[in-house]
Amino acid sequence: xxxxxxxxxxxxxxxxxxxxxxxxxxxxxxxxxxxxxxxxxxxxxxxxxxxxxxxxxxxxxxxxxxxxxxxxxxxxxxxxxxxxxxxxxxxxxxxxxxxxxxxxxxxxxxxxxxxxxxxxxxxxxxxxxxxxxxxxxxxxxxxxxxxxxxxxxxxxxxxxxxxxxxxxxxxxxxxxxxxxxxxxxxxxxxxxxxxxxxxxxxxxxxxxxxxxxxxxxxxxxxxxxxxxxxxxxxxxxxxxxxxxxxxxxxxxxxxxxxxxxxxxxxxxxxxxxxxxxxxxxxxxxxxxxxxxxxxxxxxxxxxxxxxxxxxxxxxxxxxxxxxxxxxxxxxxxxxxxxxxxxxxxxxxxxxxxxxxxxxxxxxxxxxxxxxxxxxxxxxxxxxxxxxxxxxxxxxxxxxxxxxxxxxxxxxxxxxxxxxxxxxxxxxxxxxxxxxxxxxxxxxxxx
Numbered sequence: 001x002x003x004x005x006x007x008x009x010x011x012x013x014x015x016x017x018x019x020x021x022x023x024x025x026x027x028x029x030x031x032x033x034x035x036x037x038x039x040x041x042x043x044x045x046x047x048x049x050x051x052x053x054x055x056x057x058x059x060x061x062x063x064x065x066x067x068x069x070x071x072x073x074x075x076x077x078x079x080x081x082x083x084x085x086x087x088x089x090x091x092x093x094x095x096x097x098x099x100x101x102x103x104x105x106x107x108x109x110x111x112x113x114x115x116x117x118x119x120x121x122x123x124x125x126x127x128x129x130x131x132x133x134x135x136x137x138x139x140x141x142x143x144x145x146x147x148x149x150x151x152x153x154x155x156x157x158x159x160x161x162x163x164x165x166x167x168x169x170x171x172x173x174x175x176x177x178x179x180x181x182x183x184x185x186x187x188x189x190x191x192x193x194x195x196x197x198x199x200x201x202x203x204x205x206x207x208x209x210x211x212x213x214x215x216x217x218x219x220x221x222x223x224x225x226x227x228x229x230x231x232x233x234x235x236x237x238x239x240x241x242x243x244x245x246x247x248x249x250x251x252x253x254x255x256x257x258x259x260x261x262x263x264x265x266x267x268x269x270x271x272x273x274x275x276x277x278x279x280x281x282x283x284x285x286x287x288x289x290x291x292x293x294x295x296x297x298x299x300x301x302x303x304x305x306x307x308x309x310x311x312x313x314x315x316x317x318x319x320x321x322x323x324x325x326x327x328x329x330x331x332x333x334x335x336x337x338x339x340x341x342x343x344x345x346x347x348x349x350x351x352x353x354x355x356x357x358x359x360x361x362x363x364x365x366x367x368x369x370x371x372x373x374x375x376x377x378x379x380x381x382x383x384x385x386x387x388x389x390x391x392x393x394x395x396x397x398x399x400x401x402x403x404x405x406x407x408x409x410x411x412x413x414x415x416x417x418x419x420x421x422x423x424x425x426x427x428x429x430x431x432x433x434x435x436x437x438x439x440x441x442x443x444x445x446x
Contacts, residue, residue, distance in 0.1 A: 050074075075339065084344045086327055092338030102248070104217040108164035109173065110192050113143060119152030120144045120176070121159045130192040135185055138178055145174035165189045197221035199229060200381070206394050207234035208381060214247030214255070214301050222255050226286065236289040236394035239309070240387065242319065242369075246300030249328065253279035256305055260312035261285040264351035266304055268328050275349060278328075281312065289397035290315035293390045294361065295369055299323035300348075303361055307350045310364075316397065317363040318390040326357030365393055 058065065072091050079089040090098060100106065110130020113121040121143040126132050145151060146162045154162075163171065172186045196218040199209040207229030211222070229237065237259075246252075253265050257279070265279040292306040292315050303322045309315035326348040332340040349355055367389045381387045 072339070075341070079341060079343075082343070086325065086329055086342075086344050088342045090332065090340045090342075095332065095334065095338060095340040098332070098340075102215045104193050104196065104215065105191050106164070106194055107167045107191050108189055109171065109187050111137060111143075111163070113156065113159055113163075115151075115154075115156045115159070118142075121151050121154075121156070127192050127194055131187045131190055135175075135187070137175060140178050142176040143173055144176050144182065147172050148174075167191050195221070197225055199225040201229065201232055201234065202238070202381065202387075202391050203395075205233055205235045206391055206398075207232075207237045208240065208387070208391075209237065210240045211244055211255075211302070211305070213244055214249075214251040214305075216248070216251070218247070218251050219254050223258060226258060230286070230288070234288065235398040235400065236291065237286070238291045238293060238387070238390050238394050239305070239315075240293040240390075241298050241302040241305060242293055242295040242386070243297045244299070244302035245297065245323075246302055246325065249278070249301050249304075252301035252305050256308045256312075257281040258284075259286045259290070260308060263312045265308050265312075266351065267349040267353075268346035269349050269355075270346050276346075280351075285313070289394060291390045291394045291397070292317050293386060294319045294322050294363060295386075296320050296360075297323060298361075299325040300327075303356050304348060304350065307354075307356060307361055310361075311350065311352050316365060316393050317361060318365045318393055319363055319367055319386055320369065321362050322356070322360040324356055324358045324360035326355050365389065 072089075075089045079087045108130075110127040110132040111123050112125040114124055116122045123132075123137060123139055123141045123143065126137050126139060143151060143159070143163075146154075146159070151159055163173075165171065167190050169189050170186055171189060172184060174182060174184050176182045194212075196212050196215050197209065198212075199207065202208045207226075209222070209225050209229070211218070226237070249266070256265050260281045262283040262285075263281055264277060265281055266277075267275040268278050269275045290309055290313050292309055294302075294306050294317055298306065298319075299322065303324070303326065306315070306317055306322065310317055327344045328346040328348050329342050330345045332342050334340045347355060347357055367386045369386060
């Protein structure tokens, strides 16, 4: 009898449990349904509107529609429409070019240029083992025409676009040398390597490291530069991240970790305010005074680099207030046709809990750049007023007497160039954007 009661009770309990479970499931399903239906209706409205536009245009438009271009423009418009100033859409070709750039490779003639007051494209850098280098083009020379058309009506971006292209294709460039002589050169575009890190010793005992961007080649090059300068007896280190618009966040974190003592480096803060630690430094560090040289185009991971060294290593920031791009972009999402999108996923929070997004970093020692931008383009470090000021600060921090004559002299002996990968060649630095900057792994913010 007891056994029968026990079985009955068990069946009753099971039925009650099933009923409760069913009820909860129905309630949850109803909630999901209620949340989903508005979303579905919104999407139907969006696609219906697009289909209506497409139907009307195809029936009445006088010209021809290039569907591939149309689809890319629709994608551009969608990303633009979400209101994320750092989001980007890349066509399949643009994304392939981005990957090449992140690996330190570019195809073109091998120069960086700026547009000056004359309207011509002034050469600010000639890359080693590039077509331009082999032709003897020099910094300070001019490109006055491309394929017979004067460049005065072009923006710097237009000049860049026309100089770059597939390997093996030809471009005719009119080059004006430093002595004023003009020559036409028909050049085969080719692949060449661009450095992300360059370094040398200033005034015999102050290490100077120029970081163009944080890409796939930077970490190993940066490590070699720091170690080599230490081995040469550097009394202090100067890091130049002017015009560095960021790059791969993980790479910047690893470079900071090499220099800084133990501490948190960066957190990601999501839209709900929840924070996740993305990187921290261990107890190994470089025990030298440090100066970080920044300007208005220093952005994203480069700003994190400067902020972290100031917070963890006591570095002094010299130059101008930075750009203020303190957000984190996801790695590019590659779509089935080879195109890709990058969107912002979080705000970047420094190790001490602060954000530089939209405000930038204020400097400890302010030094304005020259109006013509020559500090970071044409002059050598010996003539660069901002570098020389940073050198003076480094000398003071290391306890050396920084006389005006010592500050004005810089030895470029023991200069080195470390590995490859930089900001885009055949172009000049532009306003930092979200692109970017995004990288093939946890990209910044870029």
